[in-house]
Amino acid sequence: MNVTVVGTGYVGLVTGTCFAETGNKVICVDIDEAKVKKMQSGGVPIYEPGLNVLFDRNTKQERLSFTTDLEAAIQDAEVIFLALPTPPGEDGSADLSYILGVAKQLSSMIKDYKVIVDKSTVPVGTAEKVHAALVSGTDESLFDVVSNPEFLREGVAVDDFMKPDRVVIGTTSEKAREVMSRLYKPFVRQGNPIFFMDERSAELTKYAANSYLATRISFMNEIANLCEKVGADVNMVRQGMGSDTRIGKRFLFPGVGYGGSCFPKDVQALAKTAEQNDYDFKILKSVMRVNRIQKSVLVEKIKAYYGEDLTGVTIGMWGLAFKPNTDDIREAPALYIIEELAEAGAKIKAFDPEAMENVAKEYGDKIEMVETQYEALEGVDALAVITEWSVFRTPDFDKMKNLLTKRVVFDGRNLYSADQMREHGFYYESIGRTTVEIEKGVTV
Amino acid sequence: MNIAVVGTGYVGLVTGTCFAETGNKVICVDIDADKVRKMQEGHVPIFEPGLNLLFDRNTREGRLTFTTDLAVGIKDAEIIFLALPTPPGEDGSADLSYVLSVANQLSVLIEDYKVIVDKSTVPVGTAERVHAALVKGIDESLFDVVSNPEFLREGVAVADFMKPDRVVIGTSSERAREVMSRLYEPFVRQGNPVIFMDERSAELTKYAANSYLATRISFMNEIANLCEKVGADVSMVRKGMGSDSRIGKRFLFPGVGYGGSCFPKDVQALAKTAEENTYDFKILKSVMTVNRIQKSILVEKIQGYFGDDLTGKTIGMWGLAFKPNTDDIREAPALYIIEELLEAGAKIKAFDPEAMENVAKEYGDKIELVEKQYEAIENVDALAIITEWSVFRTPDFKRMQELLTNKVIFDGRNLYDTEQMREYGFYYESIGRSIVETKKESTL
Numbered sequence: 024m025n026v027t028v029v030g031t032g033y034v035g036l037v038t039g040t041c042f043a044e045t046g047n048k049v050i051c052v053d054i055d056e057a058k059v060k061k062m063q064s065g066g067v068p069i070y071e072p073g074l075n076v077l078f079d080r081n082t083k084q085e086r087l088s089f090t091t092d093l094e095a096a097i098q099d100a101e102v103i104f105l106a107l108p109t110p111p112g113e114d115g116s117a118d119l120s121y122i123l124g125v126a127k128q129l130s131s132m133i134k135d136y137k138v139i140v141d142k143s144t145v146p147v148g149t150a151e152k153v154h155a156a157l158v159s160g161t162d163e164s165l166f167d168v169v170s171n172p173e174f175l176r177e178g179v180a181v182d183d184f185m186k187p188d189r190v191v192i193g194t195t196s197e198k199a200r201e202v203m204s205r206l207y208k209p210f211v212r213q214g215n216p217i218f219f220m221d222e223r224s225a226e227l228t229k230y231a232a233n234s235y236l237a238t239r240i241s242f243m244n245e246i247a248n249l250c251e252k253v254g255a256d257v258n259m260v261r262q263g264m265g266s267d268t269r270i271g272k273r274f275l276f277p278g279v280g281y282g283g284s285c286f287p288k289d290v291q292a293l294a295k296t297a298e299q300n301d302y303d304f305k306i307l308k309s310v311m312r313v314n315r316i317q318k319s320v321l322v323e324k325i326k327a328y329y330g331e332d333l334t335g336v337t338i339g340m341w342g343l344a345f346k347p348n349t350d351d352i353r354e355a356p357a358l359y360i361i362e363e364l365a366e367a368g369a370k371i372k373a374f375d376p377e378a379m380e381n382v383a384k385e386y387g388d389k390i391e392m393v394e395t396q397y398e399a400l401e402g403v404d405a406l407a408v409i410t411e412w413s414v415f416r417t418p419d420f421d422k423m424k425n426l427l428t429k430r431v432v433f434d435g436r437n438l439y440s441a442d443q444m445r446e447h448g449f450y451y452e453s454i455g456r457t458t459v460e461i462e463k464g465v466t467v
Numbered sequence: 468m469n470i471a472v473v474g475t476g477y478v479g480l481v482t483g484t485c486f487a488e489t490g491n492k493v494i495c496v497d498i499d500a501d502k503v504r505k506m507q508e509g510h511v512p513i514f515e516p517g518l519n520l521l522f523d524r525n526t527r528e529g530r531l532t533f534t535t536d537l538a539v540g541i542k543d544a545e546i547i548f549l550a551l552p553t554p555p556g557e558d559g560s561a562d563l564s565y566v567l568s569v570a571n572q573l574s575v576l577i578e579d580y581k582v583i584v585d586k587s588t589v590p591v592g593t594a595e596r597v598h599a600a601l602v603k604g605i606d607e608s609l610f611d612v613v614s615n616p617e618f619l620r621e622g623v624a625v626a627d628f629m630k631p632d633r634v635v636i637g638t639s640s641e642r643a644r645e646v647m648s649r650l651y652e653p654f655v656r657q658g659n660p661v662i663f664m665d666e667r668s669a670e671l672t673k674y675a676a677n678s679y680l681a682t683r684i685s686f687m688n689e690i691a692n693l694c695e696k697v698g699a700d701v702s703m704v705r706k707g708m709g710s711d712s713r714i715g716k717r718f719l720f721p722g723v724g725y726g727g728s729c730f731p732k733d734v735q736a737l738a739k740t741a742e743e744n745t746y747d748f749k750i751l752k753s754v755m756t757v758n759r760i761q762k763s764i765l766v767e768k769i770q771g772y773f774g775d776d777l778t779g780k781t782i783g784m785w786g787l788a789f790k791p792n793t794d795d796i797r798e799a800p801a802l803y804i805i806e807e808l809l810e811a812g813a814k815i816k817a818f819d820p821e822a823m824e825n826v827a828k829e830y831g832d833k834i835e836l837v838e839k840q841y842e843a844i845e846n847v848d849a850l851a852i853i854t855e856w857s858v859f860r861t862p863d864f865k866r867m868q869e870l871l872t873n874k875v876i877f878d879g880r881n882l883y884d885t886e887q888m889r890e891y892g893f894y895y896e897s898i899g900r901s902i903v904e905t906k907k908e909s910t911l
Contacts, residue, residue, distance in 0.1 A: 147697045174711065189710035216710060220703035227699040228707030231690050235714055242682055242750050246675050252744035253591045255671040259664035263672030266633035266660060267618065270679055274713045300696040305757050306686050309749040 024206060027052060027100035029093065029125055030143075031062065033069055033180070033284075034173050035106030038142055040074060041184040043081035045209040050096040051089050062089045070350045070377060073181040093125070094132050102206060103129070104171075105153070106142045115291040116299070117146050126153045130160030138199045140169045144229050144289060146296050150193065150222035167199035170222045172229035177283070178348030185210065190217040193225025230296070233289040234307055239274050240281050241313040247277035247455025248320075257455025258437060277454045279356040279409060279435035280317035282345035287314070287354040318359040321407055321435045324452045326367065328431065329404070334368035339403035339427070341396060342410025342436075344378035352381045356435070357409045365389050374399040376412055397422055405431035408438055420447045430461065468650060471496060471544035473537065473569055474587075475506065477513055477624070477728075478617050479550030482586055484518060485628040487525035489653040495533050496540035506533045514794045514821060517625040537569070538576050546646060547573065548615075549597070550586045559735040560743070561590050570597045574604030582643045584613045588673050588733060590740050594637065594666035611643035614666045616673035621727070622792030629654065634661045637669025674740070677733040678751055683718050684725050685757040691721035691899025692764075701899025702881060721898045723800040723853060723879035724761035726789035731758070731798040762803040765851055765879045768896045770811060772875065773848070778812035783847035783871075785840060786854025786880075787819035787826045794821040800879070801826075801853045809833055818843040820856055841866060849875040852882060864891045874905065 024047045028039040031053040043049040053059050058068055067078050081087035090096050097103055107121040122143065129139065139157065141149055154168045170193035175183045187210055192203050200219060211217055220228075247257040257277055265272035281287065290311060297304035329336050345355035352358060355378075364371055371390040375382070379392045393399050396414065400406055400423060408415060416438050424430055424447060432444065434453040444451035444459045451459035468491045472483040475497040487493040497503050502512055511522050525531035534540050541547050551565040566589060573583065583601065585594055598612045614637035619627045631654055636647050644663060655661055664672075691701040701721055709716035725731065734755060741748035773780055789799035796802060799822075808815055815834040819826070823836045837843050840858065844850050850871060852859060860882050868874060868891060876888070878897040888895040888903045895903035 147699060188712050189707065191707045216706075218703065218706050218710070220707070221700060223697060224694075224699040224703040225707070227690075227694065227697065228704045231704050232708045232711050232714060235686055235708060236711075238682065238686055238750070239714075242679055245746075245748050245750055246671075249741055249744065249746050249748060250668075250671065252746045253667060253671065253740065255591060255668040256665060259662070259668040260672045260675050262660075262662050263633065263635045263664070263669070264676045264679060266662065267676050267680075268632050269715070269718045270676060270683075271713070271715050296697065297693055300693065302689075302693050302696045304689055304693065305753040306682070306689055306750060309753040313749050 024048070024101050025099045026050075026102050026104065026206070027097045028104045028106055028142075029096075030106040030108070030121075031055075031058065031068070031089070032106065032108060033071070033177070034142055034175060035104070036067075036069060037071065037074065037175055037180045037184055038104055038106055038173065040077045040081060040087060041181065042206070043087040044077050044185070047086065047206070049081075049087050050100070051087070052091065052093050052096045053089070054091060056091055059089045059091050071180050072178060072348060077181060093128055097129065097132060097137070100137060102138045102140060102202060104140045104142045106173075109143050109145055111288050111291055114295065116295040117144070117288075117292045119145065119149060119152065122149070123152060123156050126156035127159070130157045133157070133161045133165050135165065136198070137166050138169055138202045139166055140171045140203075141226075142171055142173055144172060144285070144292075145170075145226060146230075146292055147223050147226045149226060167194060167196040168222070169194040169196075169199050169203060170225035171203065172225060174229070174232070177351055178346065186213070187211070187215060189215055191225050191228050192217060192219050193222040194219070195221055230289050230293040233286055234293045234310070236274055237281050237286045237290045237314070238306060238310050240276075240278075241310045241317070243275050243277045244280065244317045244454075245313055250455040254457065256457065260455075277437070278317075278411075279321050279360070279454070280314045282318075282354040282356050284351055284353040318356045319363060320454065321409070321433055322360055322363040322367070324433050325364070325369075325405060325407065328433075328450075328452075332368055333364060336368070336405070337370040337372060337403040338364055339399040339406045340371055340373035340390075341375075341399060341406060341408045341415050342412055343373055343375035343382045344410050344412075347410055347412040348377075350377040350381055352378050357382070358385075360407065360409060361386055361390060372399045372401075372403055375410065376414060397426055400426040402428055404429050405433060408432070408434040408436055411436040411438060424448070468492070468545050469543045470494070470546050470548065470650075471541045472548045472550055472586075473540070474550040474552070474565075475499075475502065475512070475533070476550065476552060477515070477621070478586055478619065479548070480511070480513060481515065481518065481619055481624045481628055482548055482550055482617065484521045484525060484531060485625065486650070487531040488521050488629070491530065491650070493525075493531050494540045494544070495531070496535070496537050497533070498535060500535050503533045503535050515624050516622060516792060521625060537572055541573065541576060541581070544581060546582045546584060546650060548584045548586045553587050553589055555732050555735055558739065560739040561588070561732075561736045563589065563593060563596065566593065567596060567600050570600035571603070574601045577601070577605050577609055579609065580642075581610050582613055582646045583610055584615045584647075585670075586615055586617055588616060588729070588736075589614075589670060590674075590736060591667050591670045593670060611638060611640040612666070613638040613640075613643050613647060614669035615647065616669060618673070618676070621795055622790065630657070631655070631659055633659055635669050635672050636661060636663050637666040638663070639665055674733050674737040677730055678737045678754070680718055681725050681730045681734045681758070682750060682754050684720075684722075685754045685761070687719050687721045688724065688761045688898075689757055694899040698901065700901065704899075721881065722761075722855075723765050723804070723898070724758045726762075726798040726800050728795055728797040762800045763807060764898070765853070765877050766804055766807040766811070768877050769808070769813075769849065769851065772877075772894075772896070776812055777808060780812070780849070781814040781816060781847045782808055783843040783850045784815055784817035785819075785843060785850065785852045785859050786856055787817055788822035788854050788856075791854055791856045792821075794825055796822050796825045802829075804851065804853060805830060805834060816843045816845075816847055819854065820858060841870060844870045846872060848873055849877060852876070852878045852880055855880040855882060868892070
């Protein structure tokens with residue numbers, strides 16, 4: 024099939040590449056000429072494990088190409104994916120100007136039947152708005168607008184696309200349904216379902232799923248906070264809960280709050296949708312408050328140890344990305360922690376395997392970035408672990424002891440066992456677990 | 468092994484019977500002489516599928532006996548389970564007087580080492596209080612107190628006990644751990660884990676698990692409420708969400724609020740524990756608010772249709788138990804709905820396969836209870852479905868059409884397909900789905 028993908032951000036590029044991988048002819052469109060040129064010469068503009076290989080293979084075999092010319096790109100397309108940014112506006116609602124702008128352009132270009140697919144995460148009712156924009160210039164019989172939300176997780180997006188848990192397709196048109204079924208057939212051979220539903224339900228599904236996961240994390244963060252108060256161990260409580268098959272083991276890890284380009288934005292947008300529809304979404308409001316507070320939890324622990332004024336204190340940071348295996352720092356807890364530490368007068372020495380370049384753009388002058396994880400410990404007063412990268416999970420504790428000026432570790436991801444830290448003689452605070460104090464007589 | 472179970476309520480009886488089933492010699496102790504005599508004569512005092520069979524077999528073979536004499540009951544026991552009521556006090560906290568008073572009695576009865584197990588759902592710190600009560604009368608070396616919360620679901624409690632998802636055991640004593648491991652070995656042969664932890668974490672685990680499930684349900688209830696506002700279909704959104712393997716399909720059904728003897732009590736008790744420990748558990752507070760409102764949602768729909776004053780209206784009710792396969796009506800949404808309907812002036816005709824006897828005790832003079840499900844819709848103005856018993860799922864719609872005067876149905880459990888209801892010409896309101904309006908031409 025001929026597929027056009029408009030927008031080559033994270034979602035667009037993964038979508039285009041993966042559809043090319045099943046034999047479709049995919050043209051990706053972007054207005055950014057430099058970016059298009061880069062992709063034409065083989066450069067993958069984002070970091071995503073496994074994408075390179077597919078990108079290379081499909082560009083080489085000419086199933087995947089790039090252009091800035093929208094009209095040329097959609098000429099032969101049977102399906103047009105809109106994978107455009109929907110940044111949160113001032114009030115938290117998603118800004119649809121990019122999507123509706125492209126819909127307007129398409130309305131004067133479409134000459135034969137095409138399925139227009141909203142792939143971006145867009146609020147309930149967007150399919151109707153896109154429809155309205157198109158119908159201002161084209162006949163209704165020449166297109167259908169479909170909602171087909173992406174469920175890609177950064178770091179495993181290629182896998183998520185190629186082997187989806189499910190595909191959600193919102194359309195009331197039989198014709199569009201047939202086209203979409205054909206397109207997705209190679210991805211659901213193992214019996215993973217395609218759910219067909221109306222457009223509004225499909226649009227809401229994406230927000231509901233992400234907001235639910237944010238609720239799950241936030242509930243566990245609250246349980247962790249309570250554990251600290253009552254002297255329980257959240258790690259054990261988590262295992263006891265997660266083994267209930269109705270609850271499940273995954274996504275129950277407490278930490279320093281959720282971040283990234285999806286959860287905060289989607290939670291905020293769903294809350295906005297509720298507000299606009301005169302519904303008081305009580306749990307979601309609490310979730311937002313819990314997360315706001317949770318992002319400060321580690322700084323509070325550091326201040327409780329060193330005092331409110333951190334002038335003269337240097338903190339080593341492990342991890343900046345909002346989660347492992349990505350260079351994405353959008354809404355990352357690390358940024359909030361950096362801001363708060365800097366405000367309290369602390370110096371910061373940070374290391375992240377992938378995200379340092381992105382952080383340098385914004386915070387290059389405020390913090391020191393180092394090339395290896397142990398460099399971040401040299402001459403610092405405490406280590407703060409922010410992102411649970413694998414490489415931080417079994418570090419060389421002896422080396423850590425020697426490098427840290429004070430054997431003090433604040434772990435926002437519960438990476439280490441309390442017993443282990445006690446044996447190594449660390450002062451160790453984590454989330455929802457007992458503080459490991461340094462034994463008497465031992466100098467920090 | 469020799470086991471004593473103190474308290475023969477729901478949890479105690481299932482616990483005692485199931486331990487007898489794996490070959491242990493179990494003595495159940497209760498102060499209620501009548502109840503003990505009945506059990507000695509072979510009567511099972513509660514309705515629980517599958518329990519009868521095990522009860523008969525183990526009493527017949529002399530492995531399961533009953534007494535009112537605590538001293539005799541515990542004489543040879545290696546393990547003593549406390550399965551006593553912990554009713555919510557005025558302020559929502561669990562009342563420990565039964566548990567602690569038995570502990571006091573035991574403190575003068577115990578002569579050799581015994582493991583005392585808190586099986587009831589008790590707040591964090593109870594194991595320590597039981598320990599304190601015991602240590603007043605006997606030496607610390609003669610006992611250990613263990614927290615071993617039950618995770619039984621009414622209706623499938625026997626299966627839950629015999630094939631648990633997991634067993635949680637809170638103890639810091641090696642000796643008690645060994646005894647408990649031996650006891651539970653036959654139940655975890657398939658690799659389902661026994662998770663050992665400290666007492667406080669074990670106590671918290673039970674509350675955290677139930678509160679999490681209450682949160683899950685309440686989140687979906689809010690999504691359903693939002694669906695009604697934006698015109699989406701919660702059944703589709705639920706499927707789209709549930710197929711995310713991190714979320715899971717189970718326990719995502721919206722309805723008229725959670726009820727029963729566990730969730731409301733445990734949520735309230737956890738909120739109380741948080742409050743006592745100066746933690747503001749924000750999500751849980753929202754969950755409680757959401758559930759309070761959700762229990763009124765069906766009455767609001769009925770009033771939306773008939774007007775606030777329901778004088779002269781008769782509502783047929785299908786389902787009274789808080790969930791299917793139980794006769795338990797504690798905190799059942801049905802009770803709230805009955806109260807509100809009566810207050811608005813309506814008459815009620817109700818049917819439930821098991822719970823009518825329990826409801827009759829409280830509401831026998833206020834509502835009419837009928838023997839068959841179709842009797843409940845004779846000459847009523849509308850049917851309200853409250854509990855999702857299987858028998859209500861594929862009813863005889865033709866017969867319903869004939870019996871229901873106005874063909875009006877309010878479904879609190881989304882049992883029927885909206886298309887189907889439209890074809891039959893019902894006016895049909897459910898939870899989080901669009902209203903099926905009666906066709907214009909058909910007369911109400």
